[in-house]
Amino acid sequence: MSRWFKGAVGVLILASLLLQLTGASATPDATQPTVRVSHTINVLDWGMLVVNDTVTITNTDSASVSSFLIGVPERVGRHLSYAFARAGENETLGLEMNADLGRSGFRAVKVSFSPIPSGATYRFTVTLIFSGLITPSSAGYNVTAPIYPSLSQEAERVDVKVVLPAAVTLVSSYWSEGGNPVLEYAQTPLEAYADTVSSKLSFKGSFRLVDCESARREVLLDPLGEITVSDSYRLRNLGGDTFNSIDFSLPMGAHNVTARDDLGEVKVTSREGRDAVANVTVSLRYSIRGSPHYDAYSFTLKYKLPWRLYVSRLDALVSSQMSLTLIPYSKWVIRSLDFVATLPEGAQYEKASPPPDRVEKAGLSPVISYRVLNATPYHRLTLKLKYRYLIFWSALRPTLWMGLGVAIVCSLIGLSRLRKPPQPLAGIPVDVLSSYVEVVDRRAALRQEMESLDEDLSRDRIRRHDYRRRTRQISQEMQSLDRELEELKPKVRAISSRYAAIVRGVEIAESEYDTARSSVLRLETTYREGKVSKDAYERLRMDLYKRMNRAKSLIDGTTISLREEIR
Numbered sequence: 016m017s018r019w020f021k022g023a024v025g026v027l028i029l030a031s032l033l034l035q036l037t038g039a040s041a042t043p044d045a046t047q048p049t050v051r052v053s054h055t056i057n058v059l060d061w062g063m064l065v066v067n068d069t070v071t072i073t074n075t076d077s078a079s080v081s082s083f084l085i086g087v088p089e090r091v092g093r094h095l096s097y098a099f100a101r102a103g104e105n106e107t108l109g110l111e112m113n114a115d116l117g118r119s120g121f122r123a124v125k126v127s128f129s130p131i132p133s134g135a136t137y138r139f140t141v142t143l144i145f146s147g148l149i150t151p152s153s154a155g156y157n158v159t160a161p162i163y164p165s166l167s168q169e170a171e172r173v174d175v176k177v178v179l180p181a182a183v184t185l186v187s188s189y190w191s192e193g194g195n196p197v198l199e200y201a202q203t204p205l206e207a208y209a210d211t212v213s214s215k216l217s218f219k220g221s222f223r224l225v226d227c228e229s230a231r232r233e234v235l236l237d238p239l240g241e242i243t244v245s246d247s248y249r250l251r252n253l254g255g256d257t258f259n260s261i262d263f264s265l266p267m268g269a270h271n272v273t274a275r276d277d278l279g280e281v282k283v284t285s286r287e288g289r290d291a292v293a294n295v296t297v298s299l300r301y302s303i304r305g306s307p308h309y310d311a312y313s314f315t316l317k318y319k320l321p322w323r324l325y326v327s328r329l330d331a332l333v334s335s336q337m338s339l340t341l342i343p344y345s346k347w348v349i350r351s352l353d354f355v356a357t358l359p360e361g362a363q364y365e366k367a368s369p370p371p372d373r374v375e376k377a378g379l380s381p382v383i384s385y386r387v388l389n390a391t392p393y394h395r396l397t398l399k400l401k402y403r404y405l406i407f408w409s410a411l412r413p414t415l416w417m418g419l420g421v422a423i424v425c426s427l428i429g430l431s432r433l434r435k436p437p438q439p440l441a442g443i444p445v446d447v448l449s450s451y452v453e454v455v456d457r458r459a460a461l462r463q464e465m466e467s468l469d470e471d472l473s474r475d476r477i478r479r480h481d482y483r484r485r486t487r488q489i490s491q492e493m494q495s496l497d498r499e500l501e502e503l504k505p506k507v508r509a510i511s512s513r514y515a516a517i518v519r520g521v522e523i524a525e526s527e528y529d530t531a532r533s534s535v536l537r538l539e540t541t542y543r544e545g546k547v548s549k550d551a552y553e554r555l556r557m558d559l560y561k562r563m564n565r566a567k568s569l570i571d572g573t574t575i576s577l578r579e580e581i582r
Contacts, residue, residue: 048080048131049073050170052205056160056177056216061346062224062253063391064145068164071138072131079130084116084123085141087161088210092122094145096348096389100126102139107395110141117167118208144391146348151255151306154186155219162189162211163202170205183220189213224254224305230349230390234339234356242320244269246343249313252305259302262294264344265318266325269293272318276300281314293318323544334365334403341385341396349390354398356383362404369396444506445581448514451503452577455521458496459570461489462528466563469532473539521573528566531559 053069066087074080086092100108114125124141131137148159163173177198179185188196189211233245244266252258265272274283274297282298295316303310326337341354358364360379373384383400468485471477508515535556542552 046076047168049075050166050168052164052166052170052173054164054173054175056158056175058149058158058177058179058218059346060180060182060223062146062149062226063346063348064148064158064160065393066143066145066161067140068143069138069140071136073136074131074133077133079132080137081130082125082127083139084114084125084167086114086116086121086123086165087143088165088212089120089122091145091148091159091161091212094147095122095143096146097144097391097393098124098142099393099395100124100139100141102128102137108139116165116208120210121165121208123165123167142393144348144393146389149224151224151253152217155183155217156222156224156254157214158216158218159212159214160216162213163205163209165209166205166207169207171203173202173205175200175202177216179218180220180222183218183222186217186219187215189215221256222254223256223258224252225347226251226253227345227347227349228311229351229353230343230345231353231355232341232343234337234354236326236337236357236359236362242322242325242337242339243317244320245315245317247313247315248345248349249311250303250347251309251311252303253309254305257302257304259299261297261299263297263316265293265295265316266320266340267292268321268324269295269318270321272316274314274316276312276314283316329401334401337398337400337402339398339400341398342387342390342392342394344392346392350388352387352390354385354387356398356400357381358383358402359404362402365401365403367398367400369398444510447503447506447510448577448581451500451507451518452574452581454496454500454503455570456574458493458500458525459567459574461493461496462532463567465489466532469536517573517577521570524566524569524573528563528570531562531566535559535563 049072051071053067053071055067055069057065057067059065068085070083070085072080072083087095098110098112100110102108109127111125111127114123116123124143126139126141128137128139150157150159160177163175164170175190177188179198185196185198188198190197190200228249228251230249231245231247233247235243237243270293272283272285272293272295274281276299278300281300284296284298286294297314297316299312299314303312320339325339326335328335337356339356342349342352357377358381362381364374364381364383367383369385371383372386373382375382375384381402385398387394387396465486468477468482468489472479472482504518507518538552538555538559542549
């Protein structure tokens with residue numbers, strides 16, 4: 016029995032050795048590719064830390080390579096706000112966040128690309144954006160940085176470079192040469208799973224460090240071809256330096272730029288081109304102090320964008336698509352960003368890419384909302400919003416208000432005529448009413464003249480030079496009448512509630528007329544640019560002129576009735 020057992024054990028050991036030998040010869044270990052990395056740490060003014068790892072892979076194996084893992088130690092990885100990968104300027108690579116590097120204590124990303132055949136070389140760049148890794152110190156600022164990339168294999172060589180802002184001076188570094196700190200170093204080779212984080216990197220000089228606690232971008236689409244954008248920020252100064260102005264790059268074509276804080280408007284210096292990126296400087300109301308005060312400041316940038324650059328019609332009349340970046344371009348990481356786009360009244364939301372968090376209704380307007388956490392200027396989130404909208408819907412809402420105003424005024428006038436022939440009541444200031452009627456009449460006559468000038472210009476019956484000259488004169492006279500009318504309105508309203516209602520009715524009618532006329536002018540521009548068919552143009556134009564005529568009739572009827580009362 017013992018002899019049999021020993022023989023069986025010997026057979027099993029021999030078989031195991033043979034299997035290991037045959038297995039080793041049948042499936043040899045795969046050869047890892049040769050890897051070199053250029054590791055650049057960029058310290059940016061306002062507080063971002065951007066790490067670019069340019070990886071060069073030479074495939075020395077017979078099998079192709081189609082992905083690569085790169086990471087950082089977890090203690091800095093928790094500050095990672097965003098990451099992306101590119102090959103060259105225009106090729107964006109697939110990137111998986113929170114990948115497994117093969118060992119605990121690391122946070123990694125996995126980059127995917129077209130298979131690299133055996134013997135070929137491929138180069139790509141992974142960009143990691145961090146926030147919260149730059150802190151003030153008594154001597155200046157300290158940077159907690161991943162000194163080397165963390166890889167799942169050994170790298171043949173890693174060239175490290177730190178880039179500081181131009182206005183600062185290096186104080187200390189993780190590396191030194193001849194006893195002096197340096198910003199460049201070569202590590203040959205770099206072992207796998209390098210776990211090197213250092214806060215020895217420090218500098219001093221002019222540097223701004225902020226925390227953007229929240230931001231909000233609101234986009235409002237006007238039905239007749241205007242986009243209004245409001246970008247709001249709340250910043251807290253975490254650095255040691257005080258600042259009182261901020262530079263911004265706004266979207267292409269931004270114009271009519273204004274800024275305001277909680278107390279009112281603040282100064283904006285704008286350097287804008289027609290279709291170029293607009294660069295503006297916002298002068299803050301007061302200096303924002305850093306340590307130990309850590310002042311916070313909230314403000315809003317408001318501007319308009321040209322419709323033709325951001326909205327395209329998908330058919331002649333109904334479907335449109337807006338393309339606009341979700342995230343405003345800033346110099347910091349936004350911890351919580353809200354984006355809200357409001358479509359015109361009567362529009363119908365169809366779809367958006369990326370899909371919105373919420374689609375709601377505010378009255379008759381669809382509202383599309385997003386929330387983005389840790390938003391950076393490197394995010395390439397472009398909203399493509401498709402909706403349906405009949406352009407002549409814009410006539411409906413003002414017409415409803417107009418109808419309400421007509422009903423109120425006509426009811427009041429009708430009731431007054433059912434009584435005995437109108438006689439001025441005792442105590443009514445006839446001179447105030449008379450002056451009010453004269454001003455309203457004169458304004459109506461100027462509007463009529465302006466309408467005739469528009470018609471003459473469209474039919475080439477007047478030279479453009481003469482048209483501009485006369486419209487300037489009319490505008491100046493209207494401004495003078497506006498001031499006179501603003502003084503008379505309170506006096507007329509004070510007579511009685513009936514006269515207050517009449518003043519309100521005239522205001523609604525005048526606003527309706529001015530809105531409709533402006534819509535006519537924009538419609539004609541849209542038609543000349545070929546953005547609307549002739550049939551649609553004629554229908555819309557006729558509808559707008561009907562609104563103008565209804566408004567004129569109401570104003571004329573009101574002034575006639577008032578004249579009868581003051582005779």
